[in-house]
Every structure is written in structure tokens, then in C-alpha cells.
Amino acid sequence: MRLFRTVGIMVLTMSLFARGLWAESKNAKASCTVTKPNGNTPPGEHSCPDCFGNGALWTALWPDGKVAFSRGGPGFVAEDGSLSMKFPWWRGVRGKLTITGRRLDAHAPPLRARIPEGYGDIGFQATGVIFPTVGCWEVTGKAGDASLRFVTLMVTEEHIR
Numbered sequence: 001m002r003l004f005r006t007v008g009i010m011v012l013t014m015s016l017f018a019r020g021l022w023a024e025s026k027n028a029k030a031s032c033t034v035t036k037p038n039g040n041t042p043p044g045e046h047s048c049p050d051c052f053g054n055g056a057l058w059t060a061l062w063p064d065g066k067v068a069f070s071r072g073g074p075g076f077v078a079e080d081g082s083l084s085m086k087f088p089w090w091r092g093v094r095g096k097l098t099i100t101g102r103r104l105d106a107h108a109p110p111l112r113a114r115i116p117e118g119y120g121d122i123g124f125q126a127t128g129v130i131f132p133t134v135g136c137w138e139v140t141g142k143a144g145d146a147s148l149r150f151v152t153l154m155v156t157e158e159h160i161r
């Protein structure tokens with residue numbers, strides 16, 4: 001009997017938590033002013049309509065400023081529930097790329113980034129950006145004295161409807 005009560009409490013708690021995330025995500029969609037691509041193409045690349053850059057750093061933004069996770073789509077869910085998505089970056093200045101970020105519409109741990117070695121200190125750099133939660137996120141990339149900031153909305157399949 002005690003086991004059933006414990007399981008019931010856990011299911012209720014998870015359901016309330018999921019509803020809270022749903023409401024939180026709906027609020028984020030309404031209040032998140034995402035960055036739009038400016039078409040500024042990195043040197044040596046062909047036309048890049050989804051690119052956003054400032055002449056020193058560039059990245060490609062996801063469609064409509066929304067990083068959307070869906071079954072069978074790109075990205076993956078980590079063991080801790082955070083969501084990881086690839087972002088290409090280009091450095092027009094020398095320096096190691098760092099990526100930081102914070103959620104704008106609610107409290108959350110800062111985002112993390114996987115920035116693999118082996119790309120040199122200028123030019124293209126593959127990365128994985130790890131968002132701890134859904135919501136509206138400000139992402140900042142830095143290399144040398146240059147920085148590039150953009151805002152994106154992180155959603156999952158359940159929150160797209």
C-alpha cells in the first residue's frame with residue numbers, strides 16, 4: 001500500500017512539474033524576442049541566409065529563432081534532461097571560442113557548451129550548445145576581443161503545438 005502511495009505521489013509531482021514547464025514554455029514563446037539572421041556571411045563561405053554575424057564572429061541561427069527538439073530530429077537529450085544542439089561558429093579573429101548564456105524568461109542554470117579542439121584559432125569551429133531547460137535564452141560567443149550575442153527560443157516537441 002505504501003509503495004502505491006509513493007508511486008502515486010511521484011506521478012502527481014511529475015505531472016504538475018510537466019504542466020509548469022508547459023505553462024513556462026507558452027509564456028516564453030509570447031515574450032521571447034528572438035534574433036533574426038542578418039545574412040552576414042563568414043569569409044570563404046557561400047551565401048548563408050541563416051547566418052548572423054558582425055564581421056568578427058558568425059553563427060547560423062535555427063529557423064524562426066527557435067531551436068526545436070522533435071523525435072528523430074537533430075540534437076539530443078542528456079542524462080540530466082538538458083538539451084544539446086549543434087551550432088556552427090566562424091571566427092574572423094584569432095582566439096579560442098567560448099560560449100556562455102543565460103535564460104531570460106525564468107531562473108535556470110547557465111547553459112554549457114562543448115567546443116572540441118582541433119579547429120585552430122581562427123575560422124570554422126563546430127560546437128554543441130547545451131540548454132538546461134526550455135525557454136528564452138541569450139547566447140554569447142567570444143574569441144579574442146570579439147563577441148557576438150543572440151537570443152533564441154528553446155522548445156521541445158510537446159511545446160511546439
